[in-house]
Amino acid sequence: MAGRVRIQDVAAAAGVSVATVSNALNRPERVNAGTAARIQRIARELDYVPHHGAVDLRHGRRSAIALVIPDVTNSFYARITRGAADAAYGHGFSLVLCDSNDDAERERDFFTMLADQRAAGAVVVPRGADRQRLDGLRRRGIPLVLTDRAVPVQEGCSVAVDDVAGGRLAVEHLLAGGARRILVVNGDRAIRQCADRWQGARQAVREHRGAAVRQVSVPQMDVACGAAAVRELAELPDAVFCTNDFLAVGVVQALLARGVRVPGDITVAGFGDLDVATVSAVPLTTVRQPVEELGRAGVGLLLDEVEAVDDHTHEARQFPPRLVVRESAPRQEVLV
Amino acid sequence: MAGRVRIQDVAAAAGVSVATVSNALNRPERVNAGTAARIQRIARELDYVPHHGAVDLRHGRRSAIALVIPDVTNSFYARITRGAADAAYGHGFSLVLCDSNDDAERERDFFTMLADQRAAGAVVVPRGADRQRLDGLRRRGIPLVLTDRAVPVQEGCSVAVDDVAGGRLAVEHLLAGGARRILVVNGDRAIRQCADRWQGARQAVREHRGAAVRQVSVPQMDVACGAAAVRELAELPDAVFCTNDFLAVGVVQALLARGVRVPGDITVAGFGDLDVATVSAVPLTTVRQPVEELGRAGVGLLLDEVEAVDDHTHEARQFPPRLVVRESAPRQEVLV
DNA sequence: CAGTGCGTCTTAAACGTTTTAGAAAGCCGT
DNA sequence: ACGGCTTTCTAAAACGTTTAAGACGCACTG
Secondary structure: OOOOOOHHHHHHHHOOOHHHHHHHHHOHHHOOHHHHHHHHHHHHHHOOOOOHHHHHHHHOOOOEEEEEEOOOOOHHHHHHHHHHHHHHHHOOOEEEEEEOOOOHHHHHHHHHHHHHHHOOOEEEOOOOOOHHHHHHHHHOOOOEEEEOOOOOHHHOEEEEEOHHHHHHHHHHHHHHOOOOEEEEEEOOOOOHHHHHHHHHHHHHHHOOOOOEEEEEEOOOOOHHHHHHHHHOOOOOOOEEEEOOHHHHHHHHHHHHHOOOOOOOOOEEEEEOOOHHHHHOOOOOEEEEOOHHHHHHHHHHHHHHHHHOOOOOOOOEEEEOOEEEOOOOOOOOOOOO | OOOOOOHHHHHHHHOOOHHHHHHHHHOHHHOOHHHHHHHHHHHHHHOOOOOHHHHHHHHOOOOEEEEEEOOOOOHHHHHHHHHHHHHHHHOOOEEEEEEOOOOHHHHHHHHHHHHHHHOOOEEEOOOOOOHHHHHHHHHOOOOEEEEOOOOOHHHOEEEEEOHHHHHHHHHHHHHHOOOOEEEEEEOOOOOHHHHHHHHHHHHHHHOOOOOEEEEEEOOOOOHHHHHHHHHOOOOOOOEEEEOOHHHHHHHHHHHHHOOOOOOOOOEEEEEOOOHHHHHOOOOOEEEEOOHHHHHHHHHHHHHHHHHOOOOOOOOEEEEOOEEEOOOOOOOOOOOO
């Protein structure tokens, strides 16, 4: 009684042709009601499940989509993955995960895997993907949705978080708390996200008379670098905006170590709302990005393009982040 | 020049039959060297990539495996995923990610997706999966490797971390540091991992004359509960072993808040080596589990069963954790 | 009673491959 | 000149489905 049961087995058991079985299961109205019921019963009894690959092949359709990311272990990508998985499940697609392990060559391999029609399309958070390769896939009829990278909208859909708004949000909050001299602890400004968050910070400051901002850039966005950035700072600001929560945790630790009270003397805001934000000695006020939403929307746009290939118009969707207020920079109750 | 190029197109362009193209690409020795070269060149020029689904169908083979997990967002599962992805890539398989979002019904859906031959097998970290359903899949010829759950080895392969050894490791370290009265802050003892880690702790203590251990159980394994567990403790121990890093972070915070020095007065060890371990006010000494290895080995065993279906013997593989010494419980330099 | 139409089922083609069996052609030795 | 062998290619079946087209019987109509 073992082994896979094919549509043929059902047909044999019911004493009809395979076509009739197929019809009974997919379009019962074309089959005598009694027969249809009988076939359905038999199929259920035999525990028949259609071979999905064959169905797809027949239909010239593909019911899997791919998600290409640099590293699931990074919670940002994990959250994208989670959102994408949700959406894929919701649409009845299966999701093949392509984790490039931050390796450009592996990423390339995944792209040729896409070309072999395994997937109907892909949501990609690019690592090294060059435009040429992406175009190659598109020409093959494999839609791509890019994430977290600026893309000319005529080339395809994209989704991203509005990092400028995020930086602005954080700094506006610090200013509203009474801070005037703001320090921004940033990562490599060549990274778009870093540049954008800094730009948002500047916008906020520019609109606030009497406020001043300055920036210090560190090589790695981790706790140690955050701590280093303020450990030997000659002149302390009123508030610090870190473009990443790890940096913020380091900053808070270093400030406390210097005997500076947070938020008493200096307020601190982070970015990302990572796990560490709540675990920090002083729970971090930070900017929460709708990352799951990024994944979900990416898959949504992709499937829209896949299914409504006729009248699909590309779209560059941007999501607003929101502020999560915790202790490191509390809601202002400062009555001046 | 757009659209998918099929093997037929290559055949037409080369003026040969599709069979010859297939041979030229897959078994060139059966084809005249010159022709083979010409066909390969043409295939390359046309950018031909075989339709993987069709190939699989023809071969009665499947080149995808599934990974069923409760939630990628949880770093434990993310690390399993990463290991599984690595191994799948290494073997030329694609990995379809089934994130059940901690939902038993969704998990069931994924299992019927498996039955439809989309995947050659699955590595599953079960949430609610009952034995009956798993057996159903196995009877269909879909091999399953279970993770992180004790399974009778005759039913299939499994991989797990040796949690008993982990608990033992941590507590032995605390004892070696000079501690005698050990407190274990544990989660729900109905959870296998919690029970095992506690058992390991007890073993270590039992083998150490003069040592005593006691346990307190908290409802959630998070920072708040960890803090609560020691905040109002009447009698402080020499050392605390927390069966999870979040608990440990909470414990450290609460101890520091009480004016207890860590590791000066009390040493603390955690479990998991999560991100938070390094970020904690006092970097945590903790037990690192080879989680990626779990995923990698899971896929390895699965593919062994898939490919060498003849002489595969089931295996329950267990991985030893190792201790990561940081500041909360430093290497003993205590010269008694 | 021939013709028409309907309801029900089946035959066969198709999806894009691989592979088996065999055909065509060239060469060899007798 | 012929049978047999080798080399090189092709036709066709197969994988498990779906579906367009057609066959068969039956009731109805004129």
